[in-house]
Amino acid sequence: MLAFSLAPAAVAQTNSSYDAQFISWPTYNGNDLELSVDNSGTHFRLWSPKAKEARVNLYTDGHTGEAYKILPMTFDAATGTWTVSVPEKLYGQFYTFQINNDGKWLKETPGVWAKAVGVNGDRAAIIDFASTNPAGWATDKGPEVKNFSDVMLYEMHHRDMSMHPSSGIANKGKFLALTETGTTSPEGMKTGIDHLKELGITHVHILPSYDYNSVDEMNLQNNTYNWGYDPLNYNTPEGSYSTNPSDPATRVREMKEMVKALHDAGIGVVMDVVYNHTATNDDSNFELTAPGYYHRHWDDGRYSDASGCGNETASDLQQMRDYIINSVKYWVNEYHIDGFRFDLMAIHDTETMNQVAAELKKINPSVFVYGEGWTAGDSPLQTERRALKENVSKMTDIAVFSDDIRDAVKGHYTNAADRGFATGKPGLEETVKIGIVAATNHPQVNFKKGNNSKFAYADSPEMIVNYVSCHDDLCLTDKLHKSMAGEPEENMLAAAKLAQTIVFTSQGTPFMFAGEEVFRDKQGVHNSYNSPDSINAIDWSNKAKYRDQFEYYKGLTALRKAHPAFRMTSAADIAKNLKFDKIDSAKTPNLISYSLLNNANGDEWNEIKVVFNGASEAQTVNIKKGNWMIVAKDGKISPAGDLGATEGGKMTLAPYSALILARK
Numbered sequence: 001m002l003a004f005s006l007a008p009a010a011v012a013q014t015n016s017s018y019d020a021q022f023i024s025w026p027t028y029n030g031n032d033l034e035l036s037v038d039n040s041g042t043h044f045r046l047w048s049p050k051a052k053e054a055r056v057n058l059y060t061d062g063h064t065g066e067a068y069k070i071l072p073m074t075f076d077a078a079t080g081t082w083t084v085s086v087p088e089k090l091y092g093q094f095y096t097f098q099i100n101n102d103g104k105w106l107k108e109t110p111g112v113w114a115k116a117v118g119v120n121g122d123r124a125a126i127i128d129f130a131s132t133n134p135a136g137w138a139t140d141k142g143p144e145v146k147n148f149s150d151v152m153l154y155e156m157h158h159r160d161m162s163m164h165p166s167s168g169i170a171n172k173g174k175f176l177a178l179t180e181t182g183t184t185s186p187e188g189m190k191t192g193i194d195h196l197k198e199l200g201i202t203h204v205h206i207l208p209s210y211d212y213n214s215v216d217e218m219n220l221q222n223n224t225y226n227w228g229y230d231p232l233n234y235n236t237p238e239g240s241y242s243t244n245p246s247d248p249a250t251r252v253r254e255m256k257e258m259v260k261a262l263h264d265a266g267i268g269v270v271m272d273v274v275y276n277h278t279a280t281n282d283d284s285n286f287e288l289t290a291p292g293y294y295h296r297h298w299d300d301g302r303y304s305d306a307s308g309c310g311n312e313t314a315s316d317l318q319q320m321r322d323y324i325i326n327s328v329k330y331w332v333n334e335y336h337i338d339g340f341r342f343d344l345m346a347i348h349d350t351e352t353m354n355q356v357a358a359e360l361k362k363i364n365p366s367v368f369v370y371g372e373g374w375t376a377g378d379s380p381l382q383t384e385r386r387a388l389k390e391n392v393s394k395m396t397d398i399a400v401f402s403d404d405i406r407d408a409v410k411g412h413y414t415n416a417a418d419r420g421f422a423t424g425k426p427g428l429e430e431t432v433k434i435g436i437v438a439a440t441n442h443p444q445v446n447f448k449k450g451n452n453s454k455f456a457y458a459d460s461p462e463m464i465v466n467y468v469s470c471h472d473d474l475c476l477t478d479k480l481h482k483s484m485a486g487e488p489e490e491n492m493l494a495a496a497k498l499a500q501t502i503v504f505t506s507q508g509t510p511f512m513f514a515g516e517e518v519f520r521d522k523q524g525v526h527n528s529y530n531s532p533d534s535i536n537a538i539d540w541s542n543k544a545k546y547r548d549q550f551e552y553y554k555g556l557t558a559l560r561k562a563h564p565a566f567r568m569t570s571a572a573d574i575a576k577n578l579k580f581d582k583i584d585s586a587k588t589p590n591l592i593s594y595s596l597l598n599n600a601n602g603d604e605w606n607e608i609k610v611v612f613n614g615a616s617e618a619q620t621v622n623i624k625k626g627n628w629m630i631v632a633k634d635g636k637i638s639p640a641g642d643l644g645a646t647e648g649g650k651m652t653l654a655p656y657s658a659l660i661l662a663r664k
């Protein structure tokens with residue numbers, strides 16, 4: 001959440017003097033942490049090196065009743081863990097841990113490794129995971145990804161997609177919503193998973209779907225909405241997205257059914273993960289199991305707060321680093337997740353992120369890892385170690401969001417009225433070009449003139465995710481309404497098409513926010529993290545109303561899928577095959593023209609000409625003579641290039657529009 005880049009500051013130390021005490025703590029990385037069940041019984045192992053005592057409380061219920069048994073645990077100094085076993089398989093039972101910290105028993109906690117929980121995540125549950133697998137799970141696989149630039153991301157919240165009555169979906173706001181086929185809007189347009197297939201994206205990116213804190217799972221009739229950036233139990237699905245949060249196995253099974261349905265449709269599933277902070281400080285599961293360790297602090301012992309949410313975690317400490325790595329591995333192994341979007345990734349260190357990518361690649365080379373290359377406040381972690389956008393070239397197989405293209409195309413996110421390149425503001429051409437070349441070094445791009453970045457920070461286009469909007473800040477439709485106030489809606493629709501054309505034709509990986517293909521809005525609410533469904537839910541009647549918009553987006557995904565020239569995989573290829581036409585931006589602003597040459601990246605088209613006119617007036621360009629197919633012009637697109645032919649010469653682009661031509 002929250003999007004601003006922090007200017008690199010000279011911070012001398014790796015971590016605070018307070019946190020130095022934790023470096024010497026013994027760590028434990030076994031896969032039997034907290035709970036394991038085998039033929040010899042049920043085994044508990046809690047990592048808590050400085051606890052004076054530790055115990056397990058056993059319950060028959062996930063929420064009510066007293067513990068029916070309390071099991072004292074035994075300490076092993078070498079691993080810093082406390083253990084106890086019972087000879088029975090305790091399937092169907094619940095447990096909490098409790099530690100004595102300096103003579104005081106802390107509150108009960110389900111621990112940090114609960115893989116199933118009771119309602120609201122207060123008690124961990126013991127379930128047989130084999131019983132949660134849907135039919136065909138053993139052979140279930142996500143789409144194979146050869147290059148990350150082949151991925152097209154669709155960021156969605158479960159409630160946004162299905163809560164509106166017009167979705168025609170029965171399991172509204174649930175994981176199961178995306179398992180329903182044949183659903184339609186009142187006008188007969190496809191919704192849900194059929195809509196995603198029709199649109200042509202390759203991966204959904206689901207907003208936080210681990211168990212989070214803010215929605216009361218015992219009162220789902222209140223229809224409380226939250227984005228979910230307040231993590232509680234990182235290794236179990238959120239209960240409110242299941243049909244029965246009180247039954248621990250239901251949320252597990254239903255999330256797997258969602259993944260399976262998407263995989264069967266050829267669509268990958270990326271999870272938004274928020275390991276950078278916890279919902280609460282002293283009462284977080286981290287603090288209740290190993291006080292002090294997992295969070296960072298300033299020298300005086302106060303929680304540091306690079307998340308802007310009250311605390312930040314300490315990925316540079318071994319047990320926390322291992323935790324993040326093991327947690328994402330668990331989601332890939334148990335839930336077949338295809339990728340991770342790291343919230344405020346720069347709170348983590350580059351070494352942790354490199355290990356995350358390397359470990360995931362061993363399990364499935366198609367797993368895509370990307371994140372926000374910024375923090376939301378200062379951190380004790382030194383700048384050069386942060387997984388910042390500016391440090392992305394120190395990482396391998398990790399991508400970052402390009403705020404360069406985002407702010408330059410549609411206008412800056414901090415000022416609703418500010419326009420961008422696609423809505424007539426001059427002077428942003430060079431920053432848009434930085435986006436087009438995926439922030440890689442290019443002889444015709446002057447990074448000194450960039451608004452957000454001053455150097456070619458990406459070594460490869462596979463390090464960049466391009467977008468103009470996401471759940472944060474004004475969505476594209478609202479941004480256009482605010483910045484183009486007074487203009488007719490047709491201009492806003494044209495500008496939306498142009499903005500997304502820039503994203504989907506640029507080098508790197510394109511990303512879009514759910515519903516923008518049907519011109520969804522959020523009634524001007526930029527931070528809608530807890531706004532009601534009436535603000536956040538997508539009205540699917542828009543799909544008939546803005547049919548032309550949807551068809552255009554569909555054309556963009558199809559064009560990108562059919563033409564590898566838009567998906568080059570190296571900076572050298574881009575420098576060689578992408579040539580900008582000389583345009584004096586001082587004389588003719590809001591005009592960018594370039595060619596993709598040499599059958600780039602094995603494309604069947606020898607040359608693709610891409611021209612963007614972001615001005616409120618028509619602009620004319622001179623196209624080299626040749627036998628050109630018209631692929632896109634004046635708000636129409638045809639991936640097959642059958643909008644007609646031209647021999648080049650003078651061609652006029654409508655206001656706020658893209659022209660794409662191709663020749664063999």
Ligand code: CA
Binds near residue numbers: 211240
């Ligand atoms: Ca929850």
